[in-house]
Amino acid sequence: MxxxxxxxxxxxxxxxxxxxxxxxxxxxxxxxxxxxxxxxxAAGKLNIYAWAESFDPDLIAQFESETGIDVTIDGFTSNEDLLAKLKSGSSDYDLVTPSQHFVKIMIQEQLLENIGARELPAYSNVDAKWQQQWWDPTGEYSVPFVYGTAGFTVNRDNYKGPATSWQEFFEPAAELKGKIAVFNTPDEIIPAAQIYLGVENCTEDSSEMKRVFDLLKKQKESVAVYSSDNINSRIASGEVYMHSWWDGDSMKARKEDNAPIEYAQPKEGLVGWLDSMVVPKGASNIDSAKTFINWMSEKEHATAEFNYYGHTPAVGIDDAQAVHKPESSPELFGSVPIIFSKACSPAAQKLVDKVWTQLLQ
Missing domain, CATH: 1.20.5 (Single alpha-helices involved in coiled-coils or other helix-helix interfaces)
Incomplete structure (x- = not known):
């Protein structure tokens, strides 16, 4: 046109x-x-690498229509996959959505463009509590997008026990043998185990990480699969009775698919995450990426994205238009503590990698 x-x-x-x-x-x-x-x-291009099925297709179509920018989206299911993609130097992506601790890592490894984020119109819409946080203290590289928690979901047709502690997940009853599924990366599982055991996140104490390993090794006897894919079908069908999952995804499966599931509220706390919109180093369409960031951070569009994705926007939304409310969406409005993962030191990360590698051997 x-x-x-x-x-x-x-x-x-x-x-x-x-x-x-x-x-x-x-x-x-x-x-x-x-x-x-x-x-x-004037009609540009924008290549996005984001969490799988995170962006509302109708919003993307609206953005394309209003701006003339053609959008292509590929999906990932772990921060580790995203980091590996950027470190390989082979990606042609203009915008990606890492979680907070991986934003920190990517800045340290010079994998991101300095887009002057805090000067963008989008940044003024971001809730003050998320601005210039430890992962991007100068506010130059990232614009906070959405946040939520990682925990576990139970199938209530098959499991009638409590879902109020990480004990049920990490030290399962005999009836759950072979009926538990766990994320296939350590990014949120090891922090959850640390929360349960009272071990400091990103500890460099090998004896403390030995406690984490022993817990996960014992749990493995009950684990059917380590996977971050096809979670909905696996837990909703009753193939497994407990599954690592994220708050908004669990909520959507319960609401939209009438899945007989419940998102646990462990008293020890849930693993918190916040995804941001950032631009990889050497991106070809930086202006298009900035246009998208500003557009998605407008209240109307943030509300529509919230209604679709089921995770809470970091910017203000129109409460009257939001479909997820505390009374109908307990997954998003729980009362348990939320502990956000940090970016570990090389020494701490080495221990994490060692625990996970030995666990999956």
């Missing part, structure tokens, strides 16, 4: 008196050509 805007102007100009001097014709032709080029090139 944009390339057509310049055409009528060129046609009308070509109808001028044929006695026009050659130079004037040339100038006008150049003007027409310039207008045509500007309007046709």
């Amino acid at each position: 944009r390339s057509e805007i310049g055409m009528p102007l060129c046609n009308s100009l070509s109808k001028e008196n044929s006695s026009m001097k050659h130079m004037k014709k040339l100038v006008l032709a150049c003007v027409c050509s310039s207008l045509f080029t500007m309007t046709s090139s």
Whole structure:
């Protein structure tokens, strides 16, 4: 549509008196050509790598229609996959959505563009409690997007026991042998085990991490699969009775699919996360990425995204238009503590990697 805007102007100009001097014709032709080029090139591209099924397709279509920017989205299911993709240097993505501790890592490893985030219109919409946090203290690289928790969900048709402590998940009853599924990366499982055991997140104490390993090793006897994919079908069907999951995803399965499930509220606390919109180093379409960040951070669009995705936006929303309320969405409005994962030191991360590698051997 944009390339057509310049055409009528060129046609009308070509109808001028044929006695026009050659130079004037040339100038006008150049003007027409310039207008045509500007309007046709205004429509850009935007390649996004985001958490799987996170963006509302209708919102993306609306964004494309209003801006003329063509959007392509690929999905990932773990921060580790995203980090590996960026470190490989082979990605052509313009915008990605890592969690808070991985934003910190990516900044440290110079994997992100300095987009002057705090100067963008989007940043002024972000709740003050999320601005210039420890993962991006200067507010130059990231615009907070959505936040939530990682915990576990139970199938109430098959499991009638309590869902009020991590003990039920990490030290399961005999009836749960072979009926538990766990995320396939350590990013949220090890912090959850640390919360349960009272071990400091990102500890460099090997004896403390030995306690974490022993707990996970014992739990493994009851684990059917380590997987972050197809969680809905696995837990809703009763293939497993407990599954690692995220608050909003569990809520959507309960509401939209009538799945007989409950998101646990462990008294020890849930693992908190906050995803931000950032631009990878060397991105080809930085302006398009900034346009998207600003657009998605407007109240109307943030509300629509909340209604679709089921995770809480970091910017203000229209409460009257929000479909998820405390009375109908306990997954999002629990009362237990929320402990956000940190970016571990190399020494601490080495212990995490060691525990997870040995566990899955």
